[in-house]
Amino acid sequence: xxxxxxxxxxxxxxxxxxxxxxxxxxxxxxxxxxxxxxxxxxxxxxxxxxxxxxxxxxxxxxxxxxxxxxxxxxxxxxxxxxxxxxxxxxxxxxxxxxxxxxxxxxxxxxxxxxxxx
Amino acid sequence: xxxxxxxxxxxxxxxxxxxxxxxxxxxxxxxxxxxxxxxxxxxxxxxxxxxxxxxxxxxxxxxxxxxxxxxxxxxxxxxxxxxxxxxxxxxxxxxxxxxxxxxxxxxxxxxxxxxx
Numbered sequence: 410x411x412x413x414x415x416x417x418x419x420x421x422x423x424x425x426x427x428x429x430x431x432x433x434x435x436x437x438x439x440x441x442x443x444x445x446x447x448x449x450x451x452x453x454x455x456x457x458x459x460x461x462x463x464x465x466x467x468x469x470x471x472x473x474x475x476x477x478x479x480x481x482x483x484x485x486x487x488x489x490x491x492x493x494x495x496x497x498x499x500x501x502x503x504x505x506x507x508x509x510x511x512x513x514x515x516x517x518x519x520x521x522x523x524x525x526x
Numbered sequence: 527x528x529x530x531x532x533x534x535x536x537x538x539x540x541x542x543x544x545x546x547x548x549x550x551x552x553x554x555x556x557x558x559x560x561x562x563x564x565x566x567x568x569x570x571x572x573x574x575x576x577x578x579x580x581x582x583x584x585x586x587x588x589x590x591x592x593x594x595x596x597x598x599x600x601x602x603x604x605x606x607x608x609x610x611x612x613x614x615x616x617x618x619x620x621x622x623x624x625x626x627x628x629x630x631x632x633x634x635x636x637x638x639x640x641x642x
Contacts, residue, residue, distance in 0.1 A: 446633075451635070452614055452638075454616060513571035519568070
């Protein structure tokens with residue numbers, strides 16, 4: 410079974426600084442998707458960034474970028490120029506492409522990010 | 527496009543009752559997945575529907591069921607509610623592409639269920 414691990418329950422960053430959230434995963438599949446979702450206090454789950462495992466290039470979305478290390482099964486999220494609105498719970502998620510794994514996201518336990526002035 | 531909508535947003539029930547939650551996917555999305563979020567268990571997959579058929583099911587008891595209609599709207603039902611069913615229930619929709627299977631899931635705002 411696939412597992413996703415986020416070892417940092419909480420992180421703090423000062424406004425305008427850079428922070429990196431860690432995620433590792435375990436799978437026997439060779440092709441899959443990885444995601445970072447953000448959940449602010451409103452509880453709405455918002456997609457931050459997506460990475461397809463067959464693509465070696467790391468995904469970027471404005472201030473958000475990932476460091477995808479397939480061999481190490483590591484998928485970290487870097488937030489640059491942090492803003493107060495970035496404060497939220499961040500979830501790393503995995504989705505496979507095989508029958509049985511293609512339908513569902515497997516989530517990590519989340520990292521709560523605080524942004525301070 | 528309008529996002530995923532879920533109704534109701536908040537619900538209070540008592541043990542033993544049943545509840546039905548509704549999810550309307552993004553226009554054009556034919557896949558709907560349901561997740562339960564609790565402080566203790568985190569985010570767990572309930573089931574996924576595509577073209578009115580359940581394609582995958584998580585490890586939940588039979589009290590949890592769902593269905594999908596021809597317009598892709600989905601409902602989930604929980605019968606004989608237990609205190610432990612108190613949770614945020616999230617619905618997500620996506621498209622399915624034959625070449626790369628399912629694309630990104632987009633979530634609704636959730637339904638908060640409190641069982642007393």
